[in-house]
Amino acid sequence: MEFPEEMRYTEEHEWTLVAGDIVTIGVTDFAQEALGDVVFVELPQVGTMVEAGKPFGVVESVKAVSDVYAPVSGEVVEINEDLPDAPETINTSPYEDGWMIKIKVDDPTVLDALMDADEYEEFVESEE
Amino acid sequence: MLKKTPLNRLHKELGARLVDFGGWEMPVQYRGIIEEHLATRNAAGLFDISHMGEIEIRGKDALAYIQELTINDASRLGNGQVQYSAFCYPHGGTVDDVTLYRFSPEHYLFCVNAANVDKDFAWMEQVLEEGLFPQVHLRNRSDEFAQIALQGPAASAILGRLTDADLNRIAYYRFHEGRVAEAPAIISRTGYTGEDGFELYFAPEAAEKIWTALLAVGAPDGLQPVGLGARDTLRLEMKYALYGHELSPQISPLEAGLGWVAKLEKPSFIGREALLRQKAAGLGRQQVAFVMVEPGVPRAGYPVISGAEAVGAVTSGTMSPSLRIGIGLALVRPEHAALGHPLKIAIRNRRVEARVVKPPFVKK
Numbered sequence: 001m002e003f004p005e006e007m008r009y010t011e012e013h014e015w016t017l018v019a020g021d022i023v024t025i026g027v028t029d030f031a032q033e034a035l036g037d038v039v040f041v042e043l044p045q046v047g048t049m050v051e052a053g054k055p056f057g058v059v060e061s062v063k064a065v066s067d068v069y070a071p072v073s074g075e076v077v078e079i080n081e082d083l084p085d086a087p088e089t090i091n092t093s094p095y096e097d098g099w100m101i102k103i104k105v106d107d108p109t110v111l112d113a114l115m116d117a118d119e120y121e122e123f124v125e126s127e128e
Numbered sequence: 129m130l131k132k133t134p135l136n137r138l139h140k141e142l143g144a145r146l147v148d149f150g151g152w153e154m155p156v157q158y159r160g161i162i163e164e165h166l167a168t169r170n171a172a173g174l175f176d177i178s179h180m181g182e183i184e185i186r187g188k189d190a191l192a193y194i195q196e197l198t199i200n201d202a203s204r205l206g207n208g209q210v211q212y213s214a215f216c217y218p219h220g221g222t223v224d225d226v227t228l229y230r231f232s233p234e235h236y237l238f239c240v241n242a243a244n245v246d247k248d249f250a251w252m253e254q255v256l257e258e259g260l261f262p263q264v265h266l267r268n269r270s271d272e273f274a275q276i277a278l279q280g281p282a283a284s285a286i287l288g289r290l291t292d293a294d295l296n297r298i299a300y301y302r303f304h305e306g307r308v309a310e311a312p313a314i315i316s317r318t319g320y321t322g323e324d325g326f327e328l329y330f331a332p333e334a335a336e337k338i339w340t341a342l343l344a345v346g347a348p349d350g351l352q353p354v355g356l357g358a359r360d361t362l363r364l365e366m367k368y369a370l371y372g373h374e375l376s377p378q379i380s381p382l383e384a385g386l387g388w389v390a391k392l393e394k395p396s397f398i399g400r401e402a403l404l405r406q407k408a409a410g411l412g413r414q415q416v417a418f419v420m421v422e423p424g425v426p427r428a429g430y431p432v433i434s435g436a437e438a439v440g441a442v443t444s445g446t447m448s449p450s451l452r453i454g455i456g457l458a459l460v461r462p463e464h465a466a467l468g469h470p471l472k473i474a475i476r477n478r479r480v481e482a483r484v485v486k487p488p489f490v491k492k
Contacts, residue, residue: 036157037160037161037162039425039447040423040424040454042476060447062161062162062357062361063161063357065425065427084423
């Protein structure tokens with residue numbers, strides 16, 4: 001299982017990637033593996049405000065429905081419009097083509113509090 | 129402590145994801161539900177269904193007892209035949225749905241749902257205690273049988289390589305006693321997928337050998353091990369009932385769309401009066417099959433809406449791996465059950481359009 005070094009991770013198995021004041025969010029390799037075949041994705045609309053710790057979207061596999069949580073508050077500035085028509089992209093490319101939303105945040109340094117790749121790997125091992 | 133089937137070790141070796149299913153540690157998937165589903169539709173799938181229960185009935189009064197216990201007409205069964213049936217409570221609710229095997233006029237076997245084995249056996253004993261059927265001997269033989277289902281268009285070719293039985297002579301819903309991978313087995317041309325295929329009953333000691341041999345001889349045809357995840361999507365595409373969803377103590381077989389199973393003309397069986405009353409009064413709710421018109425995955429328990437009011441609830445739903453749209457079964461008020469009738473399914477905070485269709489979802 002892969003956990004890119006440049007990303008920060010949550011206990012709900014989202015990844016985040018910061019570029020300036022824009023944070024890209026998706027679900028991790030561990031999450032997609034645990035979900036199984038993803039068949040449906042629900043994303044917020046561009047312009048929506050998401051709130052740290054609250055669900056912003058839904059990922060459904062054949063068997064399960066899972067909320068996806070915003071690790072940080074901000075405004076949705078872009079969504080992955082290809083995802084609803086090809087939800088399986090979350091399985092095949094969780095960190096790249098399977099990204100979910102981009103949000104604009106006031107203070108990207110709040111993401112420093114999230115787990116780095118090594119910490120997240122340890123966290124995942126403790127969950128298994 | 130979860131119960132384990134004799135194939136538990138092999139499931140782990142195959143990398144299956146194991147879950148608690150009715151007290152059993154069972155594989156929900158190996159390589160992925162969609163891949164396993166499509167393998168079964170296009171080639172063949174191998175399912176461990178050893179969790180299923182087997183209850184034997186022997187004795188001179190066996191048929192009379194089974195006629196009282198079940199809603200179908202067991203007198204129509206010949207030796208070597210299988211019948212889909214159900215047990216009802218006197219109020220018409222469903223104890224379980226079952227398959228019935230006739231070996232001889234005084235020897236039958238019920239295959240029952242795993243989670244219901246103890247409940248069913250207790251119910252069967254209770255019916256016996258009324259004293260009307262003195263010549264009946266009941267035995268719960270669930271621990272003496274392992275069970276594998278081999279399903280799919282290639283099933284017959286694959287099984288043919290490992291058995292002495294002439295599979296061409298085993299018609300749908302019939303069974304033979306023969307050998308599979310040299311082990312004695314009941315070879316039943318039945319299943320829960322809508323595909324041609326077999327359910328094999330044999331001693332637990334033979335399970336690893338039969339499973340391994342089938343996977344090996346079936347590999348060139350694309351045979352894959354299939355977990356309970358795809359077992360559920362396969363049965364739902366065919367509209368087959370799952371106990372605890374379409375059927376329950378609160379849902380009668382008539383409401384669940386199993387009117388064809390209930391032989392109300394039979395002079396007597398437990399639940400008959402209640403079912404006759406339901407039929408005479410008109411059903412207050414009935415099962416419909418629906419497809420999603422807008423994107424969305426229906427799930428058990430989601431409300432069904434028509435206009436502004438709730439008119440029922442989803443009993444089973446999934447994304448259909450064959451059709452790639454959401455499909456489901458629901459119990460709704462009868463005025464909303466007509467083919468083509470528009471419904472809305474409440475999915476979280478959305479009301480998503482659906483339409484009543486004629487099942488099965490996937491035509492065979």
